[in-house]
Amino acid sequence: MYLSRVQIDYDNRAKIRDLTHLGAFHNWVEQSFPDEISEGRHSRKLWRVDALKGKRYLLIVSESQPNREKLERYGVVGTAQSKDYDTFLSSLQQSHRYNFRVELNPVTTVTDSSGKKRKIPVGAANNQLQWFLGHAEQFGVEFQPDSVLLTSRGEKILKHRKQRVTLSSAIFEGMLTVIDVDALKSVLTNGFGREKAYGFGLLTLIPAQ
Missing domain, CATH: 3.30.70.1210 (Crispr-associated protein; domain 2)
Incomplete structure (x- = not known):
């Protein structure tokens, strides 16, 4: 399992103009896993938008690691990160x-x-x-x-x-x-x-x- 996050680029209105409803965020999450799309499979992904110190982030818990470039589609470039979640679960x-x-x-x-x-x-x-x-x-x-x-x-x-x-x-x-x-x-x-x-x-x- 992986826990990932990216800062949403709310300062770039042109970039995030599609993010007007939950379905758009859902599509962003799904598109961040292109290997699953190409293989015709679908795994559960949990996600949430969180605010931290005046910035908003997309958080994702997933079975596999998301594609960094796709995860930053509506995010601030260079802010996408993923870490192993199994270590925490085991603790x-x-x-x-x-x-x-x-x-x-x-x-x-x-x-x-x-x-x-x-x-x-x-x-x-x-x-x-x-x-x-x-x-x-x-x-x-x-x-x-x-x-x-x-x-x-x-x-x-x-x-x-x-x-x-x-x-x-x-x-x-x-x-x-x-x-x-x-x-x-x-x-x-x-x-x-x-x-x-x-x-x-x-x-x-x-x-x-």
């Missing part, structure tokens, strides 16, 4: 503590009067936070409740097959303790929740000091 141990960040598409299942089930967005901020904390077991962790914050929420646009869809977004940050290493590894490599192809579900960790 995970039960009871270790980490600071985390994840962007999710919070939805819940409801049943209407006809008995049909459908997905709807989790609405209020407090409900989104409780929804997130309720998934600790699936993450294989114990969240430190007082440290977990909903740092950003809103809506993002996805244009796909001539359709325009609005997806709810919520970014959670805080501290966690590892309870089930295998479950956590699965989330780190496969993502969590819905719309993983469109920038949701990538969990990142930094060892707590």
